[in-house]
Amino acid sequence: MPIKPPQLRPGDTIGIVTLGTPLEATRIDEGIATLKGMGFNVVVGDSTYASNGFLAGTPESRAADLMKMFANKEVRCILPTRGGVGVAAILPFLNFPIIKANPKIISGYSDITVLLNVLYEYADLVTFHSLMLLDFNNRTPAYNFNQFFSATSATTAPWEIKNPPEMPLVSKVPGTATGPVVGGNLTSFIDTIGTSFEINTEGKILLLEDTHEPINTVYRYINHLKLAGKFDDCIGILMGECSNCEIAYGKTYNDLIDEVLVPLGKPLISNLATGHGPLKAAIAIGTSLTMNTETLTLTVTEPAVSV
Numbered sequence: 001m002p003i004k005p006p007q008l009r010p011g012d013t014i015g016i017v018t019l020g021t022p023l024e025a026t027r028i029d030e031g032i033a034t035l036k037g038m039g040f041n042v043v044v045g046d047s048t049y050a051s052n053g054f055l056a057g058t059p060e061s062r063a064a065d066l067m068k069m070f071a072n073k074e075v076r077c078i079l080p081t082r083g084g085v086g087v088a089a090i091l092p093f094l095n096f097p098i099i100k101a102n103p104k105i106i107s108g109y110s111d112i113t114v115l116l117n118v119l120y121e122y123a124d125l126v127t128f129h130s131l132m133l134l135d136f137n138n139r140t141p142a143y144n145f146n147q148f149f150s151a152t153s154a155t156t157a158p159w160e161i162k163n164p165p166e167m168p169l170v171s172k173v174p175g176t177a178t179g180p181v182v183g184g185n186l187t188s189f190i191d192t193i194g195t196s197f198e199i200n201t202e203g204k205i206l207l208l209e210d211t212h213e214p215i216n217t218v219y220r221y222i223n224h225l226k227l228a229g230k231f232d233d234c235i236g237i238l239m240g241e242c243s244n245c246e247i248a249y250g251k252t253y254n255d256l257i258d259e260v261l262v263p264l265g266k267p268l269i270s271n272l273a274t275g276h277g278p279l280k281a282a283i284a285i286g287t288s289l290t291m292n293t294e295t296l297t298l299t300v301t302e303p304a305v306s307v
Contacts, residue, residue, distance in 0.1 A: 004306040014075070014077045015069035015077070017045040017078060034136040045066075045069065046064075067099075076105065080132050083112045087111040091114070094118075100125065105152050106125075106128065114184075114191070114197070116129060124286075125286070128285065129207070130148045130151060135280070153305065158301050163281060170270045175293055176267060177267045179204055180286050181286070181287065182205070182206060183205075185209060185275060186208045194228075201234040207272070207274070208222075209241055209243075212245065214246045215247060215253055219256055231266065235266065237268045238268075238272050241277040268293065287304050
């Protein structure tokens with residue numbers, strides 16, 4: 001059974017780290033001020049404001065920041081500032097036994113999803129495909145905050161992952177599937193194929209989303225996962241948005257789903273509000289999910305956090 005981190009409570013301490021690409025100092029400050037305004041205490045990692053081109057310090061320094069947050073008994077939740085690139089580079093420098101012994105909420109999307117799935121695989125830790133520090137501001141929709149705080153604080157089950165009413169889920173292949181949900185950003189997972197940190201989809205429901213990629217490139221990445229056997233191993237497919245993904249050669253993202261993924265015959269739901277889109281459902285990586293493509297329901301059958 002995966003380890004459920006302790007629930008997030010009012011007044012808890014949240015650790016801030018930058019694990020990939022730097023975020024502007026003004027936006028980091030804005031996020032910290034927002035968290036403090038919500039009543040949380042904040043601890044900031046040594047490399048949080050670091051900037052060296054497209055990376056925030058060395059892989060060793062970024063990994064050290066993350067490990068300090070897991071070792072800090074006061075920290076209840078860890079929020080990366082953003083994703084970007086470079087998160088996979090910290091993986092060899094993580095101490096998974098220490099992480100497993102100190103379970104904490106960690107949330108993110110984009111390149112952070114590589115880390116979320118590795119922590120589930122190597123430390124048995126439930127993680128959260130949800131908000132990062134850059135989302136903590138007065139421009140973020142209430143739906144996003146409601147999803148994040150519900151997933152990270154509720155200790156009851158079952159509970160449903162629901163899209164906002166104006167964004168209905170779409171059934172693509174009929175059927176039901178129940179199993180742990182894994183996944184996240186498609187582009188980021190391609191970087192780990194062929195490494196010891198590649199995503200494990202065996203017996204899992206696979207979630208995928210992407211952003212700012214032309215559809216022919218998205219096809220290339222999906223086909224790479226297909227050739228790597230990731231769709232053979234999974235039991236169901238959840239497709240999030242492909243935000244700002246350009247039509248290529250007349251083909252859309254929906255065309256790609258219909259022509260490449262639907263023929264696989266796995267239960268498939270698309271249009272999930274998650275990842276880089278403006279509306280973000282919270283997905284607890286590693287929790288058991290029942291997807292029913294006929295009733296268009298996504299039911300999590302266990303709490304994602306513990307008391």
